[in-house]
Amino acid sequence: MNDFTTWDILRNLLLAARWTVLLSVVSFIGGGLVGALLLFLRIGKSRLGQIFVRFYVEIFQGTPLLMQLFLAFFGLGLFGIDVPAWLAAAVALILWSAAFLTEIWRGCVEAVARGQWEASSSLGMGYLQQMRYVILPQALRVAVPPTVGFSVQVVKGTALTSIIGFVELSKAGTMVTNATFEPFTVYGFVALIYFCLCWPLSKSSQILERKLNVAHRNH
Amino acid sequence: MTYAFDYGWLADYWPVLLKGIGITVELTLVGGVLGVALGIACAWARALGPTYLRPPVAAYVELIRNTPFLIQLFFIFFGLPALGVRMGELQAANLAMVINLGAYSCEIIRAGIQTTPRGQFEAGASLGMSRIETFRHVVLIPALQRIWPALSSQIVIVMLGSAAVSQIAAEDLTFAANFIQSRTFRAFEAYFVSTLIYLALAILLRQALRGIGWGLFPKRSAR
Numbered sequence: 405m406n407d408f409t410t411w412d413i414l415r416n417l418l419l420a421a422r423w424t425v426l427l428s429v430v431s432f433i434g435g436g437l438v439g440a441l442l443l444f445l446r447i448g449k450s451r452l453g454q455i456f457v458r459f460y461v462e463i464f465q466g467t468p469l470l471m472q473l474f475l476a477f478f479g480l481g482l483f484g485i486d487v488p489a490w491l492a493a494a495v496a497l498i499l500w501s502a503a504f505l506t507e508i509w510r511g512c513v514e515a516v517a518r519g520q521w522e523a524s525s526s527l528g529m530g531y532l533q534q535m536r537y538v539i540l541p542q543a544l545r546v547a548v549p550p551t552v553g554f555s556v557q558v559v560k561g562t563a564l565t566s567i568i569g570f571v572e573l574s575k576a577g578t579m580v581t582n583a584t585f586e587p588f589t590v591y592g593f594v595a596l597i598y599f600c601l602c603w604p605l606s607k608s609s610q611i612l613e614r615k616l617n618v619a620h621r622n623h
Numbered sequence: 624m625t626y627a628f629d630y631g632w633l634a635d636y637w638p639v640l641l642k643g644i645g646i647t648v649e650l651t652l653v654g655g656v657l658g659v660a661l662g663i664a665c666a667w668a669r670a671l672g673p674t675y676l677r678p679p680v681a682a683y684v685e686l687i688r689n690t691p692f693l694i695q696l697f698f699i700f701f702g703l704p705a706l707g708v709r710m711g712e713l714q715a716a717n718l719a720m721v722i723n724l725g726a727y728s729c730e731i732i733r734a735g736i737q738t739t740p741r742g743q744f745e746a747g748a749s750l751g752m753s754r755i756e757t758f759r760h761v762v763l764i765p766a767l768q769r770i771w772p773a774l775s776s777q778i779v780i781v782m783l784g785s786a787a788v789s790q791i792a793a794e795d796l797t798f799a800a801n802f803i804q805s806r807t808f809r810a811f812e813a814y815f816v817s818t819l820i821y822l823a824l825a826i827l828l829r830q831a832l833r834g835i836g837w838g839l840f841p842k843r844s845a846r
Contacts, residue, residue, distance in 0.1 A: 466779075466825040467818045468786035470797060474814040482626045482811060556689065563691035567790060574693055587701035595690045595698060602689035 408584045414593055420576030421597050427572060428559045428601075430494055435501025435558070436551075442506040447513055449531070457506065464503030470564050472496045477568045493565035501558055508554060512547040513539060549616060553609035556602045563598070573597060632807040633816065643799030644820060646713070650795060651782040651828065653717050658724025658781065659774070665729035667758065670736045680729070687726035693787045695719050700791040716788035716795075724781045731773050735766030768840040775832040779825050786821070796820060 442460065445453035464472065476499075477492035516539050524538040566575035577594035581587045665684065668676040687695065699722075700715040710718070739762050747757030767774070789797035800817040804810040 463822065466783075466822045468783040468797070468821055470786040470789075471800075471814055471818040471821060474800075475811065475818060478810040478814060484625075560689075560691040563693045564787065566693070567787075574691065574697075577694070577697070581701065586705075587697070588703070588705035591694060591698040591702045595686075595694050598690045598694060599686065603685065606685075606689055 408580075408586075410589065413580055413584060413586070413590055416580055417573060417576055417590070417593055417597060420571060421573045421601070423570070423572040424559065424562050424574075424598075425601065427490070427493060427497065427562045427565065427570070428555070431497035431501050431562070432555055432558045434494065434498035435505055438498060438502035439505030439509065442502055443509045443513070446506060446510055461503045461507055464500050465507070469496070469500050469561055470567060472500055473564055473568050489565070489568050489570040492568055493562070493570045497558065497561060497565070500561065501554070504554055504557070505551065508550045509543070509547055512543040512550075515546050516542045545616065549609050549613035552605055552612060556605045556609075559601050559605070560598070626811075628812060629809055630812055630816070632803060632809055632812070636803045636807070639799045639803060640796070640817065640820070643794060643796035643817075644824070646794055646798075647782070647785060647796045647824065650713075650716055650720060650785050650788065650793070651778075654720030654724055654781060654785070655778050657717075657721045659728050659778075661721060661725030662728025662732050663763065665725060666732035666736055669729065670733050671758065671762075684726045684729050687723055688730070692719065692723055692784050693790065695723060696787060696791055712788075712791045712793040715791060716785070716793040719788070720781055720785060723784070724777065727777050727781075728774055731770050731777060732766060734773075735770035736762060738769065739766060764840065768836075771832075771836045771840070775829060775836070778832060779828055782828055783821060783825060 442457045446457040448454070473492060473496045476496035477487060477489070480487040480492060480495065520538055520542070521534065524534040529537065562572055563574040566572060566578065569575070571579075573594055577590050581590045584590065665680050668680045669684075672680075696715065696719040699719050700710075700712065703710075743761050743765075744757060747761040748754075752760070785795060786797040788795050789801060792798065796817050800813045804813040807813065
């Protein structure tokens with residue numbers, strides 16, 4: 405049996421953490437794009453679009469992320485594609501993030517006062533112009549802190565992809581544990597690495613929120 | 624797509640699913656009640672408690688909120704036995720859920736407590752209530768009422784997160800789905816059915832929490 409030093413354990417975990425970071429970034433950006441698309445449907449004029457997005461959000465927020473990962477993994481396989489774990493993981497996480505982000509952003513758009521819509525339409529602006537020049541610039545300011553806060557959920561969500569076999573930080577933790585028989589140390593380090601990834605995001609979300617509140621009070 | 628869906632296994636395996644649902648519900652009930660209780664205690668400590676209690680509680684909250692539930696579960700189930708703390712998979716699952724919900728609900732409830740106007744504390748004291756009585760009757764109940772929607776969503780999130788406990792072989796609904804797919808090779812169908820069950824559970828739980836909120840809090844006169 406090989407002997408593993410603490411550094412060996414930590415080094416392997418840190419190497420695997422790259423995949424956690426990469427998957428988080430891909431999911432967050434992808435989820436943001438899909439979420440923005442859904443947002444336009446949700447606050448748009450089309451009744452059908454609104455109902456669709458409402459269903460979408462209800463389903464993705466009402467079922468476990470783990471189940472969504474399983475369904476993506478086995479569901480994509482039904483089309484005869486050989487599905488690698490990373491693909492299923494990315495697809496499920498993107499769709500899942502989109503549901504949450506679109507809800508967060510809808511709240512932010514609705515926080516913009518009704519009169520702003522009326523004022524801009526009385527200036528003869530179309531829907532896209534209203535969005536571009538009046539609503540979004542105001543909504544985006546409100547949206548930043550909760551969006552940054554949600555990125556923490558995405559990083560933590562990637563841990564579940566280890567279950568469908570994507571080798572990231574959690575999976576590496578399990579593998580290293582199986583080799584070293586030191587679950588206490590290994591999972592302690594895994595938790596610590598996750599903490600180092602998530603805590604700065606949580607903290608900056610809090611700080612941004614406080615800054616924004618100050619701006620609000622002065623207006 | 625040439626795949627033929629087959630739900631015939633449902634006839635044989637519904638008791639497995641039912642047992643899984645039972646465990647998931649049980650975990651949610653225990654985790655929900657004890658987790659919120661822990662959250663109330665921590666929120667009191669962070670908002671009103673003695674100064675020496677605040678840093679450790681804050682550290683606990685930050686640590687749990689910034690690490691994945693799966694890792695907390697693995698740490699409790701696989702890591703703690705190294706310290707001589709051994710427990711079954713259901714106890715570990717329960718403990719992980721309580722600790723997890725405790726941290727999240729602490730932050731939610733604290734937000735509710737901190738929006739209590741100063742005068743409420745003084746009013747309680749002037750009625751001759753002790754600090755604990757004031758906290759229980761004057762501060763806590765209205766605080767819970769204010770944050771009840773947020774707390775409810777968090778409990779639903781914890782229920783959905785409990786799917787991960789199948790990974791330490793706690794026999795919840797996800798475990799049942801895994802078991803069925805390994806017996807029938809109908810992976811997609813097994814996970815699809817259990818996803819629908821989770822959706823139904825989430826909707827029911829949300830309604831139940833709304834009902835509890837109705838019963839728990841005094842009705843406010845229309846303003």
